[in-house]
Amino acid sequence: MDKQTLPLYFELFTEIGIIQQLSRALLEARLPEGFLQSHFSVLNHLTRVHDGRTPLQIARAFQLPKTTMTHTLSGLEKHGLIEMRPNPNDGRSKCVWLTEQGREFRQESIEKLGFAMSDLAQHIDPQKIEKILPTLKELRIYLDENRDK
């Protein structure tokens, strides 16, 4: 491998780590006390994709350990934002459903993010984001598929 290549990837992962920190802080500052990015992300995922998914499916979507997802889901359930029901197709499994409260929570969070995001969109052209997303997806898919190498 070229001498310059390794630092290039390190730089990439460092930038990604920093952006992750900053975007997390940005979001969490706008969530009610006691809610974290993890909670919002799950609610958003269930809305965007579809609810009724299993905890494991959700964990895989974010590449998180299933024990972490158990914890996050139990927090959401305790606040009445999701419901966990048995999976009719698999006695070991459960399905996660959004409650009306959960949908509202997500919607309100998104509205609170609105200012920050439109501000962001005015400074970082969405077209630039569109241009980098395919490479990021490609990278994510490659890392996912070669996880256990």
Next chain:
Amino acid sequence: MDKQTLPLYFELFTEIGIIQQLSRALLEARLPEGFLQSHFSVLNHLTRVHDGRTPLQIARAFQLPKTTMTHTLSGLEKHGLIEMRPNPNDGRSKCVWLTEQGREFRQESIEKLGFAMSDLAQHIDPQKIEKILPTLKELRIYLDENRDK
């Protein structure tokens, strides 16, 4: 803001979160028991930039709370990978120096990462990374500068 724009940024931050998870797992699988990405990142930072930096400077470089950095540094110090000395210019502060062991640890970690990274470089063209880095940096800088908005 355009209806399509908000989901675009969400998608970006989601991809970034997933890549962060995957790259962390990739790295930590190759570190000795008990060491985490945080430890490696600090050692790498001290090598790439320069050592003798203060804990706060390092925390800011990664956008981490200073209490988190205190914890990470104490772990590194306990393993003899760094040394904390008083800051000659500021009695409140300290300077963090790499030990020989610390440099070796980083070097060995990088070598263990070598296979995975050259594999990655063969599948995701470094030129693609070079193309997306400027936008990521721009985004990171914007988020940083507007953190408290």
Next chain:
DNA sequence: TGACTATAGTACGATATCGAACTACAGTAG
């Protein structure tokens, strides 16, 4: 010099994260 404000780092408590081990159910082969 003294009072005030700001900053660097730490201590501490709450909770998030994660790996290992476990339980319960599913799927398969005989």
Next chain:
DNA sequence: CTACTGTAGTTCGATATCGTACTATAGTCA
């Protein structure tokens, strides 16, 4: 049906992360 293997989710313990509050030093201003 039984044994075996695999998988979904949880429990549990270790520790990472982070916010709050605190201590010590710096800097500023009168």
